[in-house]
Structures are given as structure tokens and as C-alpha cells.
Amino acid sequence: xxxxxxxxxxxxxxxxEAVNRLQPLGMLWSIGKDSNTLLWLARKAFFGRVPFxxxxxxxGNEFPEVYAFRDRxxxxxxxxxxxxxxxxxxxxxxxxxxxARAAARKTLGLKRIIAERGFExxxxxxxxxxxxxxxKERIFSPRDATGSWNFRHQPPEFWDxxxxxxxxxxxxxxHPLLGWTEIDVWRYVEREGMPVVPLYFARDGKRFxxxxxxxxxxPVPSTAATIAEIIVELEASREPERAxxxxxxxxxxxxxxxxxxxxx
Amino acid sequence: MTSxxxxxxxxxxxxxxxxxxxxxxLHELGALPKGKAEELRAVSERRGxxxxxxxxxxxxxxxxxxxxxxxxxxxxLRLPGRDIVVIDAPGHREFLANMVSGAAEAEAALLVVxxxxxxxxxxxxxxxxxxxxxxEQIAVVVNKLDLVGFSEAxxxxxxxxxxxxxxxxxxxxxLVLPISARHGDNLTAASANLPWYRGPTLxxxxxxxxxxxxxxEQPLRLPIQDVYRQDDKRVLVGRIESGRLGVGDTLxxxxxxxxxxxxxxxxxxxxxxxQAGAGECVGLVLDRPLFVERGEIASHQGDAPRLTHALHATxxxxxxxxxxxxxxLRLELTxxxxxVTVESIERVIxxxxxxxxxxxxxxRDQVAEVVLRSRALLAxxxxxxxxxxxxxxxxxxxxxxxxxxxxxxxxPDQRHAVGLKPxxxxxxxxxxxxxxxxxxxxxxxxxxxxxxxxxxxxxxLAMAIEQHLFRRGYAVYVLDGDNVRSGLNANLSFxxxxxxxxxxxxxxxxxxxxxxxxxxxxxxxxxxxxxxARAREAGGDAFHEIYIHADLETCERRxxxxxxxxxxxxxxxxFTGVSAPYEPPETPELLVDTAREPIEACVxxxxxxxxxxxxxxxxx
Numbered sequence: 001x002x003x004x005x006x007x008x009x010x011x012x013x014x015x016x017e018a019v020n021r022l023q024p025l026g027m028l029w030s031i032g033k034d035s036n037t038l039l040w041l042a043r044k045a046f047f048g049r050v051p052f053x054x055x056x057x058x059x060g061n062e063f064p065e066v067y068a069f070r071d072r073x074x075x076x077x078x079x080x081x082x083x084x085x086x087x088x089x090x091x092x093x094x095x096x097x098x099x100a101r102a103a104a105r106k107t108l109g110l111k112r113i114i115a116e117r118g119f120e121x122x123x124x125x126x127x128x129x130x131x132x133x134x135x136k137e138r139i140f141s142p143r144d145a146t147g148s149w150n151f152r153h154q155p156p157e158f159w160d161x162x163x164x165x166x167x168x169x170x171x172x173x174x175h176p177l178l179g180w181t182e183i184d185v186w187r188y189v190e191r192e193g194m195p196v197v198p199l200y201f202a203r204d205g206k207r208f209x210x211x212x213x214x215x216x217x218x219p220v221p222s223t224a225a226t227i228a229e230i231i232v233e234l235e236a237s238r239e240p241e242r243a244x245x246x247x248x249x250x251x252x253x254x255x256x257x258x259x260x261x262x263x264x
Numbered sequence: 265m266t267s268x269x270x271x272x273x274x275x276x277x278x279x280x281x282x283x284x285x286x287x288x289x290l291h292e293l294g295a296l297p298k299g300k301a302e303e304l305r306a307v308s309e310r311r312g313x314x315x316x317x318x319x320x321x322x323x324x325x326x327x328x329x330x331x332x333x334x335x336x337x338x339x340x341l342r343l344p345g346r347d348i349v350v351i352d353a354p355g356h357r358e359f360l361a362n363m364v365s366g367a368a369e370a371e372a373a374l375l376v377v378x379x380x381x382x383x384x385x386x387x388x389x390x391x392x393x394x395x396x397x398x399x400e401q402i403a404v405v406v407n408k409l410d411l412v413g414f415s416e417a418x419x420x421x422x423x424x425x426x427x428x429x430x431x432x433x434x435x436x437x438x439l440v441l442p443i444s445a446r447h448g449d450n451l452t453a454a455s456a457n458l459p460w461y462r463g464p465t466l467x468x469x470x471x472x473x474x475x476x477x478x479x480x481e482q483p484l485r486l487p488i489q490d491v492y493r494q495d496d497k498r499v500l501v502g503r504i505e506s507g508r509l510g511v512g513d514t515l516x517x518x519x520x521x522x523x524x525x526x527x528x529x530x531x532x533x534x535x536x537x538x539q540a541g542a543g544e545c546v547g548l549v550l551d552r553p554l555f556v557e558r559g560e561i562a563s564h565q566g567d568a569p570r571l572t573h574a575l576h577a578t579x580x581x582x583x584x585x586x587x588x589x590x591x592x593l594r595l596e597l598t599x600x601x602x603x604v605t606v607e608s609i610e611r612v613i614x615x616x617x618x619x620x621x622x623x624x625x626x627x628r629d630q631v632a633e634v635v636l637r638s639r640a641l642l643a644x645x646x647x648x649x650x651x652x653x654x655x656x657x658x659x660x661x662x663x664x665x666x667x668x669x670x671x672x673x674x675x676p677d678q679r680h681a682v683g684l685k686p687x688x689x690x691x692x693x694x695x696x697x698x699x700x701x702x703x704x705x706x707x708x709x710x711x712x713x714x715x716x717x718x719x720x721x722x723x724x725l726a727m728a729i730e731q732h733l734f735r736r737g738y739a740v741y742v743l744d745g746d747n748v749r750s751g752l753n754a755n756l757s758f759x760x761x762x763x764x765x766x767x768x769x770x771x772x773x774x775x776x777x778x779x780x781x782x783x784x785x786x787x788x789x790x791x792x793x794x795x796x797a798r799a800r801e802a803g804g805d806a807f808h809e810i811y812i813h814a815d816l817e818t819c820e821r822r823x824x825x826x827x828x829x830x831x832x833x834x835x836x837x838x839f840t841g842v843s844a845p846y847e848p849p850e851t852p853e854l855l856v857d858t859a860r861e862p863i864e865a866c867v868x869x870x871x872x873x874x875x876x877x878x879x880x881x882x883x884x
Contacts, residue, residue, distance in 0.1 A: 001478075001543050003347075006268045012545040013489070013503050020490045020558065045501075047494055047532045047547065128338050132323030135337040138365075151324060154335055156361035156582055156664045158368035159655055161596050165662035179349075181340055187266075192533075240297035252307050253325050 004188050007180055011038075012045040013160065014139055014176040015123070019051055021164035022121025022172055026082065028110070028264065029054040031066045031073075032211040033196050034125035034177055037185050040194050041176065043077065052123070053080040057109040059102075060085075061213035069197045084113035093261065097250035099216045100258055107263045111147045120166050123174045124264050129181040130210075130241055131248065133255050138163070139178055145169030147262035182241050183234045190227045201225050210242050218244040269340070269347035270475055273367040275394065276376035277386035278356040281407040283333050285376060285445035286350050287317030289466065292452040295341055296320060317446065321352050332356060336366030346471050353390075360389075360629045361582045364667060367394065372401040372473040375426070375437075379418055380411045383425055385616050389629075392615040395433045396578065396631065396669065398651055402430070403439045403469050409458065410444040416460040432618060439469050479542035482506035483567040485645070485653045486515075487598035488560045492547070499530050499547045500556060505598065505652040507564075509546075510539035515562040517554070518569050518643035524550040555801040557794065559600025561643045561653060569643040569653060574607065576671040579658070580631050583665030587626040587634075593665065595636065597644055597656035604658075607635040636668075639761055646672045701781030705739045707878045709778040711803045712785045712870075715796060715849060716812035717841045718827055719819030721858040721866070722787040725812060728867050730785060733874070740783045743770055760838070764795055771799030778806040783878060791846040808877065810870065811852035814859040816841050853877075 001009070018025060027042070027050075029035045042050045056062075056070065074081045086109030092101045114122060128135040138154055140162035147170070155163045166172050177185075189196060199208040199219075206219035207230075220243055224230040242248050248255050255263075274282045287304075290296045300320065307328065308316045319328055321337050333354040341348040353366040367373070373394050377387055394402060404426045412418045423440040430437055442450060442461055449455035452467040464472070484507030492499045509515070513526050529537045530547035540546045550556075561569050581587050587606065595604045610633040611620040626632040647654030647669035658666040702708045712729075714722040726742045733740040749756070753769055756762040767790050777784035790796050800807045819841065820828045831839035838844040849855075854873050856866045 001268070001541075003266045003268045006543060009503065009543055009545045016489050016501055016545070044532050045545070046492065047499065047530055129340055132321065132337070135321075135339070136323065136335045152326065152334060154362070154365075156365050156667075158365050158667060159652075159657065161657040161664070163662070163664065179338075238294065238296075238298045240299070252310075256323065256325060 004184065004191060007184055008041065008044070008188070010179060011041045011176040014162075014174065015042055015045040017140075017160075017162055017164065018121050018123055018174045018176075019046070021162070022166070022174070024117060024119050025052045025121040025123065026113075026117065026119050027052055027054050027123040028125070029056055029070075029081075030125070030211070031056065031062070031070050031197060032125075033185055033189060033200060034127060034180075036073075036194060036196060037180075037188060038123065038125040038177060039073075039077070039079075040192060050077070050079055053082045055082045055084050055113055055122075057106040057113075058083050058085050059105050059109070059213055061215055063197075063199060063211070063214055065197050065199050066211065069195070073195070082113065082117075084109050087112070093257075096257060097247075097254055099246040099250055100254045102213070102216050103247040103258060103263065104261065107147075107258070107261055110264070111262060114147065114171055119171055121164075121172045121174055123176065125177050126175055126264055127177050127180050127182070127185075131255060133259050137175055137178060139175050140164055141173040141175065142167050143170045143173060143262065147171070149260050149262065151256075151260065183231060186227060186231050186234065190231065196227075200230065202229075208244065209239075210245055212245055216246045218246070220244050266347075267475065269349045270372060270470075270473055271349050271351065271370045272372045272374065272470065272473065273351040273353055273370035273394075273399075274374045274376060275353050275363065275367060275390040276374075277378065277381070277384035277390075278332065278354075280376045280378040280381065280384075280387070281318075281445050282376045283318030283321045283352050284316070285374075285405065285407060285443070285451075285466075286339060286352055287320035288445045288448055289451050290320055290339060290341070291317060292448055293341060293343070293467070295339075334362075336362045338366075341470075343467060343471050346473075348470060356386075360393075360580075361664075363390065364393065364397075364580065364582070367399070368397060368667070370397075370399055371476045373399055373403075375402055375404045377404060377406050377422055377426060378411075379406050379408045379415075379422065379442075382422055383429060387426075388429060389615045391430060391433060391435065392613075392618070392631070393580065395435055396580065398647075400435060401473055402435060402437050403441065403473075404430075404437045405466065406440065406442050407445050409442045409449065410447055414442075414444075414449075414457045419461075438472070439463065441466060441469060479506040479652070480508055482542070482650060484509055484562070484564050485569065485598075485650060486546070486562040487600065487653070488517075488556055488558055488562065489599045490558055491556065494530070497530075497549050498553065499549055500562075501545065501547045502562070502599065503545045504540060504542050506542050506650055508539060508541045509548075509562075509564075514565060515550075516565045516568050517556050517560045517562050519571050519641040520556065520560055521571075522554055522556070523565070524552050524554045527551045553801065555798050559598070561598065561600070569645050569650075570672055571641050571643055572672065573639070573641060574635060574637045575642070575644065576610075576633065576635055577656075577668040578631065578633050578671065579626070579666045579668045581626045581628060581666050583660065583663075584628060586628070587632070587666070589624065593658040593660055595638065595642070595656050595658055595668075597642070597670075598653055600643070602638045602640045602642060604636045604638045607637045609634050634668075644670050644672075646670060698779075698781075702880050705781050706880070707738060707783065708806075708880060709739075709781040710783055710806040710808060710878050711774045711778050711799075712783065712874070713774070713790070713796065713799060713803075713807060713809050714785065714787045714812050715790045715809065715852075717814065717816060717819045717846055718789055718839075719822040719824055720812045720814040721863065722789075722812045724863065725856070725858070725866055725870065726785045726787040728863070729870055729874075732867065732871060733783060738783055739781055740785065741777060743774060743777075743784060743786045743788075745788050748773075758838075764792075767792075767795040768798060768802075771795075771802040774799070775802040775804075775806070778803060783874065789840050789846070791840045791844065793847045793850070796849070808853040808873075809849050810873075811849045811855045813848075813855055813857045818859040 086105040092104035207222040224233040351366040353363040489502040645654040654670040831842040
């Protein structure tokens with residue numbers, strides 16, 4: 001097995017565990033490269049039919065290209081889609097820095113949709129190599145009724161025997177892409193011939209490396225206009241993936257606080 | 265084709281510099297993202313310390329404030345010719361669970377030892393756990409040589425001590441090498457501070473580690489993860505833990521002990537493969553409608569897992585409350601799970617001194633040898649032979665409290681006790697055919713499997729229909745709960761296992777009646793889909809599931825045998841609808857609602873269904 005086969009198999013195993021152990025189950029779909037990859041893996045795992053709804057935490061602030069891509073893929077892939085509107089920034093924790101508050105809207109939207117649908121499990125496309133705090137995550141991460149992440153007391157997780165029992169009133173976050181790196185994702189996108197939002201490709205010397213909302217995500221300098229060029233760029237680059245994500249850089253603890261409160 | 269990166273775990277006593285080593289190594293290899301070193305310098309200064317390379321990994325505020333790793337993390341290293349995923353495992357004693365979470369999948373380990381402090385309790389404990397987990401590819405890194413003036417004598421002393429200790433565990437380190445992580449000595453280049461050292465740098469040592477060999481050549485083990493319905497196919501999915509399989513192979517399922525052949529392998533957006541190997545997640549269709557559940561392990565016939573009710577195991581106990589004999593736990597091995605009881609605690613091993621002592625309880629973070637017993641038959645392997653089907657976790661109330669490794673000494677294979685349902689039984693053919701029986705009786709044989717809550721009207725309807733059909737000349741017979749229990753199943757209790765067996769036997773007997781040409785009506789609550797599916801498997805296409813439906817409130821109001829009253833009073837345990845679940849049929853052949861329709865109408869409805877379903881089909 002090569003590296004992509006091994007990663008694919010591990011993710012499929014996790015997805016099948018999630019479907020067997022956690023119901024009702026939903027998947028967050030931010031429509032970026034990672035959650036698209038996750039959807040693609042789900043189609044493989046379940047032989048073409050995605051057996052859970054996909055959820056966009058919708059701030060209304062996504063790029064128009066993202067919405068257009070969404071509308072196309074829902075139809076083409078036969079997805080059950082849930083649009084989860086996010087409350088305004090004024091409802092978020094006022095002690096967070098401003099850009100983090102914009103991001104925290106998604107935390108609130110997520111809590112609301114989990115409560116509304118009674119989800120026992122939510123699948124997310126986060127990866128360990130994106131961010132040092134995310135690197136500490138478990139594959140199955142139990143959350144209590146408040147949805148917060150008790151990172152000081154994470155349950156042991158080994159030998160792929162996952163903690164699939166939600167705490168009372170809580171749910172379990174499932175992270176099938178935790179072991180993938182950014183470059184693994186692009187190599188897989190290339191190998192599988194998956195569609196991606198065109199914003200990832202350079203235009204006028206810039207491209208989006210990590211896709212978030214309009215007001216808190218910025219393109220980075222790049223000339224990579226194809227997937228192959230993106231891979232070459234990443235092999236040489238030392239720029240962090242989330243350099244264009246304003247909320248990560250406001251203060252040392254911003255991302256930890258966001259995640260502790262239940263951010264993705 | 266890129267091969268998967270080597271999984272490397274870094275272990276050792278708290279504060280011996282594991283995270284610092286990884287952080288500094290990232291820096292030396294140019295693997296820290298741009299701006300990261302400056303960021304680390306800034307957050308270190310804020311805490312009044314010189315640059316802390318460990319902060320590259322210790323990202324939590326609490327970790328940085330207390331300068332201790334709380335939870336395991338992973339970082340990626342790109343070395344010439346080899347990618348490595350480095351797993352940083354916390355060294356603090358309380359964080360053993362996190363250390364195991366990190367180390368369990370590793371292929372190689374670095375054991376970090378502080379040159380001034382030497383081997384400490386956690387150094388030894390971690391080394392012991394590595395051995396237990398079957399990890400033998402180890403290098404010892406003597407760190408902080410700067411604190412002992414880069415003394416060769418001190419290094420040699422610690423090299424001897426660690427080699428001696430590891431030898432007691434049956435381990436031989438690949439290499440013992442001196443470094444100073446904080447200052448970058450001997451990480452990626454030979455250090456002028458260590459002129460007496462001629463061996464490889466840390467980076468070179470890492471490149472020399474080998475990936476774990478493929479598990480393709482081992483015996484086949486495919487634990488069934490789930491069963492999907494694809495159109496009219498049943499697709500069994502699972503991950504091949506070891507070995508290979510191919511279309512046409514005969515699989516033996518354990519513990520049910522059934523055989524079937526692989527008809528096809530399924531795939532999406534790709535041509536269906538003809539074979540698959542270890543590590544792959546597969547979907548397969550069998551050549552017959554076998555009833556197989558999650559947790560069964562498929563193998564080839566020649567080399568199947570052991571079937572047993574009892575096993576020896578070495579446990580590392582992570583639970584906050586101690587483990588005692590007699591305790592009940594849930595054992596999870598691959599995708600299967602079963603309740604087990606701790607029959608005895610043989611001994612507890614001091615992972616520091618390696619002394620063993622007989623005790624009656626196992627405390628948190630201790631390693632112990634125990635005997636576990638299960639009522640259900642377990643399919644498993646000796647850990648030393650097939651690790652992935654020879655290890656398990658134990659849970660209490662959903663919490664992971666232990667990891668365990670199977671040892672099968674003294675536990676004979678129970679496979680002979682499980683009726684084998686293989687192809688090598690050749691049923692003798694009757695001279696009387698199904699068709700001639702149907703012609704004699706004027707109808708085809710079959711099973712009408714009534715299922716529903718107590719009080720829904722199963723027995724009432726069954727007896728009424730039996731009478732009607734008998735008058736009309738049908739060969740018909742009712743199997744009813746209490747009647748069967750007084751004879752055929754007199755040896756069965758009301759334990760969950762015996763209830764399963766009760767329904768299994770009824771299913772088999774009903775199938776014999778149907779084969780004899782009778783219409784057999786069964787009137788059992790049969791609350792579980794699994795049990796009914798097994799009965800359907802026994803009956804084949806003669807099986808018709810009839811859902812006798814009435815809501816719980818109605819049934820409870822009727823309460824013909826006074827059972828609901830007693831169940832509510834707590835006199836009957838696990839009573840369906842009150843204190844045990846009823847799983848309604850998903851697609852019954854017929855649904856009869858006795859709460860809405862009078863009994864006569866229900867009888868009529870079923871009689872019409874029977875007339876339509878069991879008439880002799882005219883030949884074209």
C-alpha cells in the first residue's frame with residue numbers, strides 16, 4: 001500500500017465506525033478541499049451514497065464561488081444538505097479578539113444545529129498538521145452537553161477502538177482526516193480527479209491556500225494555477241497553511257480558546 | 265508511489281526534554297513554518313525564559329505555563345529518503361493513558377534520558393510499555409549533555425545502564441547516542457562539543473529505522489465492521505487486519521463457525537478488485553445469504569482464530585478505580601465486543617523493578633496478568649503471533665479502562681462445541697419432493713413468524729388462524745412461547761443468551777415444519793431484529809414476518825397475563841416494552857394493527873394473505 005492508499009483506508013475505516021456507532025450523524029461541509037476530500041471518501045466507504053446529511057455552517061459570508069460549487073455538487077453527488085445559519089458576532093464571547101469572534105459564529109451555529117437535530121456524532125475534516133492545537137485531537141473526541149473540548153482530560157484512544165459513546169446530552173466529534181497533511185490532500189485530489197473550488201488556483205499572482213469566510217480569509221502570493229503546481233509549491237514552501245486566516249494570529253491563545261469553546 | 269511515513273514515538277521521563285528535542289529537530293531540519301521560530305521566541309520571552317523549542321509542540325497555554333506536555337501530539341518530518349511522523353508522548357506519570365494513545369501504533373521509538381538525572385521511573389516504565397506493545401526498534405538518546413560538561417564518562421555510564429535495563433526486558437537498542445537538544449548538538453550535524461563521539465547523528469539514526477513489514481503474508485483476519493444493503497445485495501465491509509483474500513476464496517466466520525465463498529469484491533468509482541491485502545478496507549458479497557454480524561472474524565479454513573470462553577491477558581490498567589477479581593467489564597476486540605468477568609488476578613508487575621507480586625487488586629498505571637471469562641464465545645489470536653486480533657480494550661460504562669494482550673495458554677479451542685454449518689455436511693436428499701408434499705396438502709409449506717409486544721394479540725390470532733386453516737384442510741401448527749418452553753426448551757433460562765437460543769431453536773423447528781409441508785405459525789415476542797434475521801435465514805424463502813402491532817399503552821391496558829403490572833412493579837426484569845427494547849420489523853411481509861382493527865378483521869387480513877402467499881403456483 002502506498003501512503004495515499006493507507007490514509008484512504010484509515011479514513012474509510014473511521015467513517016464506517018462512525019456510521020455504525022453514532023446515529024443520528026451529520027458531516028460538516030465547509031466546501032473547502034478537506035471536507036470535499038472527506039465527502040469523496042464517504043462516497044467510497046458507502047459505495048456511492050453518502051448515508052448522512054452534510055451541513056454548511058452558513059454565515060452568509062462565504063465566497064460566491066463557494067456557494068456556486070456547493071449548488072453544483074449537491075445535485076451531482078445526490079447529497080442531503082442542511083444549511084445551518086450562524087448567529088451574529090454580537091452573540092459570541094465578547095472577550096475573544098475580533099476576528100476570532102467572527103469565527104466563533106460557526107461554533108454557535110454548530111451548537112444550534114446539533115441541538116436541533118439531536119446529532120450523536122458530527123464528522124469534521126480537521127487535520128493535525130494544520131495547527132498545533134488541532135494536533136492534540138483524538139479521532140473520536142467526546143463533547144459534553146456544552147460542546148466544549150476538555151483537552152486536559154481526553155480519553156485514551158488506541159488500536160482504533162474509538163470512544164463512540166457520547167457523554168450525557170453531548171455528542172462525539174469524528175475526525176477521519178486527522179492523520180492527513182495538506183500535501184497528502186492535494187496529492188489525493190489529483191489522483192482521484194476530484195473537483196475543487198477554483199479559488200485555490202492562482203489568479204493575478206495570488207491564491208487561497210485555506211478557505212474561510214470573505215472578511216477573515218486572505219489569499220497568499222502564488223503562481224500555482226493547477227493541482228500539480230500547487231503540489232510543487234507546497235513541497236518547497238515554509239509558509240504556514242493558515243497564514244491567510246486572520247483569527248489564528250490575533251493572540252497566542254486565540255485558537256485554543258476557540259477550540260475549547262467548541263470550534264472545529 | 266510514496267510509502268507511508270515511519271511512525272516514531274518519543275518517550276522518556278518527564279522533563280528529560282522530549283518536546284524540546286522534537287522542536288529543535290524541526291528547526292534544524294528547516295521544517296518549522298516561516299515565522300514560527302520568532303513566534304516561539306516571543307512567547308518564551310513573555311514567560312521570562314530563553315527560547316523554548318518545546319512550545320512548537322506544547323501548544324496549550326497550560327503546557328507552556330507549566331512547561332510540561334499534557335497530551336500527545338504529532339508532527340511531520342521530511343528527512344532525505346524518508347518521511348517520519350513523530351509522536352510526542354507525555355512523560356508525566358498521570359499521563360500514561362496519553363502516552364499509550366501515542367505509542368500504540370508506533371513502529372520505532374526514541375527513549376530520551378536526561379544526562380544529569382539518568383534513568384528514572386518513567387524511563388523504565390515507558391521502556392516496559394514499549395516492550396509490551398511489541399515495539400522493538402529503539403534508540404536511546406542521552407540528552408542535556410551540556411549539563412554534564414559534555415562528559416564522555418557520564419555518557420558511557422548511562423549507555424551501560426540503559427543497555428543493561430533494556431536487556432532485562434529482552435530489548436536491545438539500535439543505538440545509544442549523546443545530544444544536547446536545546447543547543448542542537450548532534451541532531452543533524454556532528455558537534456564540536458562531542459569530539460569523542462564518532463557515531464551517527466540523530467537525523468542519520470532516524471533514517472536507519474525500518475518500516476514495519478507488510479502483514480500480507482500472515483494468516484487472513486477480516487473483522488466484519490458492518491453489513492450494507494446495496495440494491496438487493498448484502499455487502500459485508502471490514503478492514504483486513506492481516507493476510508490476503510480473493511474472489512472465490514472460502515471464508516470461515518468466527519465465532520459463528522459458518523462458511524461461505526466470496527462471490528465478488530465491491531468498489532465505487534473503480535473496477536471491482538479480484539483480491540485485496542492487509543490494511544485495505546473491503547466490501548464483499550458472499551455466494552449465499554449468510555447471516556453474519558459485526559464482530560465476526562473472517563479467515564481461511566486452514567488457519568482460523570481460536571474460539572474460547574476464557575483467556576489469559578496482560579493488562580495495562582488505566583482506570584481510576586482499581587481492578588478486582590469478579591469485576592465485570594466490556595471487552596472490545598477488533599469490531600466485536602462481549603461482557604467479560606475477571607476470573608482471577610494472577611500477578612501484578614512492578615514496571616520499575618520488574619518484580620512480580622501476587623495481589624488482589626490492580627491500581628491505575630499498573631501492569632497485571634489476569635484471566636478473563638466470557639459467556640459468549642470469543643474469536644481471537646495469541647498477541648505474540650497476530651497482534652491485531654490478539655489485543656483488546658476493556659471498558660466500564662463506555663470508558664476505556666485498560667488495554668490487553670491475549671495469551672492463550674491453557675485455553676483449548678472451543679470450535680468443536682459450535683455446530684459447524686459448513687459445506688462438508690451433505691444433507692441426504694428426501695425422495696418426497698417439496699412439490700409432492702404441496703400437492704398432497706393443497707398448499708405450500710411456510711412459516712408465519714408473528715412478532716410484537718406482549719399483549720399485542722399474537723397467541724390469540726395464531727390460535728384463531730390455526731383453527732380456521734385446519735377447518736379449511738390446511739396442515740397447520742402453532743408454536744407458542746409457553747408450550748415450547750415446557751419441552752424442547754425446558755433447559756433454557758430467561759438470561760439474554762438463553763433467550764437468543766430459545767428463538768434460534770424455534771426458528772429451526774419452524775423451518776423443519778415448513779420443509780415438511782406444514783404452515784407453521786410462531787407466536788413469540790422475538791424483540792430483536794438479529795434473532796428474527798437468524799430465523800429468516802433458517803427458513804429461507806418460506807419465512808414470512810408478520811408484525812402484530814399494537815401500541816404499548818393498548819398492550820399494557822389489555823395485560824392478559826398480568827405481566828406488565830408485575831414488570832412495572834419490578835418483579836420481572838428486562839420485560840420487553842418496559843425495561844427492555846422492542847425492535848420493530850423494518851420491512852415485515854405483513855403488518856396487522858390490533859389496536860385499530862377488531863380481532864375478526866385481523867384474522868381475515870391474515871387469512872387473505874395466507875391464501876395469496878401459499879397457494880400452489882400453477883405451472884406455466
